[in-house]
Amino acid sequence: MGTSTASKLNIAIVGAGPAGCMAAAQLAPAGHRVLLFERQGGAWEKPCGGGITSKGIRRYPFLLDAMTEKKSIRHIELLDHAGRRLKIPLQMPLYVYSRRALNELMLKRALHAGAELVTAHVKSLDRMNSAKDASLKADARNAPWALRTSEKAFEADFVIVANGAKSSLAESLAHNFSTGDYSSAMGYHLHLKEDFIRIQFLKQFKGYIWTFPRADHVSLGICSKLSEHTAGELKEQLHSFAQETYGISIGPDDYFYSALIPTPELETMQRLRIAGSDWALIGDAAGLVDPITGEGIYFALRSGELLADALLAGHVEHYPDEVREDFGRNHQRAAQLMPMFYTSRFWGEEFTTRMIQFGRASRTLHAILRELFEEQDYIHLKRHLQRQMLRSLAEAIFGLKPRFSPQ
Numbered sequence: 001m002g003t004s005t006a007s008k009l010n011i012a013i014v015g016a017g018p019a020g021c022m023a024a025a026q027l028a029p030a031g032h033r034v035l036l037f038e039r040q041g042g043a044w045e046k047p048c049g050g051g052i053t054s055k056g057i058r059r060y061p062f063l064l065d066a067m068t069e070k071k072s073i074r075h076i077e078l079l080d081h082a083g084r085r086l087k088i089p090l091q092m093p094l095y096v097y098s099r100r101a102l103n104e105l106m107l108k109r110a111l112h113a114g115a116e117l118v119t120a121h122v123k124s125l126d127r128m129n130s131a132k133d134a135s136l137k138a139d140a141r142n143a144p145w146a147l148r149t150s151e152k153a154f155e156a157d158f159v160i161v162a163n164g165a166k167s168s169l170a171e172s173l174a175h176n177f178s179t180g181d182y183s184s185a186m187g188y189h190l191h192l193k194e195d196f197i198r199i200q201f202l203k204q205f206k207g208y209i210w211t212f213p214r215a216d217h218v219s220l221g222i223c224s225k226l227s228e229h230t231a232g233e234l235k236e237q238l239h240s241f242a243q244e245t246y247g248i249s250i251g252p253d254d255y256f257y258s259a260l261i262p263t264p265e266l267e268t269m270q271r272l273r274i275a276g277s278d279w280a281l282i283g284d285a286a287g288l289v290d291p292i293t294g295e296g297i298y299f300a301l302r303s304g305e306l307l308a309d310a311l312l313a314g315h316v317e318h319y320p321d322e323v324r325e326d327f328g329r330n331h332q333r334a335a336q337l338m339p340m341f342y343t344s345r346f347w348g349e350e351f352t353t354r355m356i357q358f359g360r361a362s363r364t365l366h367a368i369l370r371e372l373f374e375e376q377d378y379i380h381l382k383r384h385l386q387r388q389m390l391r392s393l394a395e396a397i398f399g400l401k402p403r404f405s406p407q
């Protein structure tokens, strides 16, 4: 499509989450007509931990907007399956948002930039004057898009699918994820006061339990690969964590949330198509989530921005390469490392247990772990971690003292 800055387009964005709102806020000021479709009608409490690391805050300082409720966190405590702990101070704080507050901030920016909100559930994407969408995958691109809602159809020159995980619209355009490409996540809002994040690793478990303190409650949650545990098993883990950590029983009145997180396998990432000549996928709809941590807000924002930049430059075809260069290669590395991180063993123990144990004894390893939480650079992680863990192991064997006092 001739998407030069000179030709003004009718752009339809499906989904007013972080990804859709970011794209809308960048595109509307350039004079394009941007319709932002949201089935919830506005900001809502999307099931999510709501944590954004310093990397996200640095790139998007508007997230620190004084009116938006959030909690600043300066420590993360890692626990292994047996409850052994390592507390890591962060150099730059991580912020935890309620998703209603974050979505409201993002939506306000988009509307202020000139996007128009349409409260509607987009049911399908067709071509104008075509009966069905059967030929979409072949990129049959000869007519504008028709976005069908239960009320009517809206016409668009360019469509951006930003409607989150398990998007049937994304599937109709580009990909089919399988069960192995998702993680299941669930949790509770508990009325507790806490000032630091806890992350607990479990035995032979591809995921973790978290507690994210928010302004007026703690968001407790768990995630694991979808195919590997039932919802009942995950709930059981959460209930015993709450009992052991806080001495409380989760009851029927505690707010419960659950949702899927796309955590694509490496092969899926490698074959994923995220744009055509007049369409693109961003955020969760494109599977752009860190497969080890499940962090997706930053990548939703960044992919929305990268797509808008490419569109405004008249080169939408550059968007997939921009994503790959910016964070896609790092996600591919994370997908490769995921089994090592969660289920491999090192010197007769779980890798995560050794990481915590040696992190207490080695200042360098401690710093690597802090950096992992702040930057998530997986490209160099394996080499750094293994080298430091081997060094710590040698220290332990030869009876050397820890080089600093752990927290």
Ligand SMILES: Cc1cc2nc3c(=O)[nH]c(=O)nc-3n(C[C@H](O)[C@H](O)[C@H](O)COP(=O)(O)OP(=O)(O)OC[C@H]3O[C@@H](n4cnc5c(N)ncnc54)[C@H](O)[C@@H]3O)c2cc1C
Pocket (backbone or CB within 6 Å): 014, 015, 016, 017, 018, 019, 020, 037, 038, 039, 040, 046, 047, 048, 049, 050, 051, 052, 120, 121, 122, 123, 162, 163, 164, 165, 185, 186, 187, 221, 258, 259, 260, 261, 282, 283, 284, 285, 289, 294, 295, 296, 297, 298, 300
């Ligand atoms: C339990 C859980 C915990 C998480 N914790 C964190 C965390 O702490 N930090 C982090 O960075 N990430 C976290 N994530 C991931 C994060 O929530 C997502 O990566 C992020 O919200 C993706 O943003 P998005 O804009 O792509 O999609 P979403 O935020 O899902 O937004 C999509 C929007 O589209 C709307 N929509 C859907 N279908 C339609 C339709 N057909 N028509 C109109 N509107 C539609 C939805 O209502 C929604 O508002 C977590 C995920 C889960 C499930």
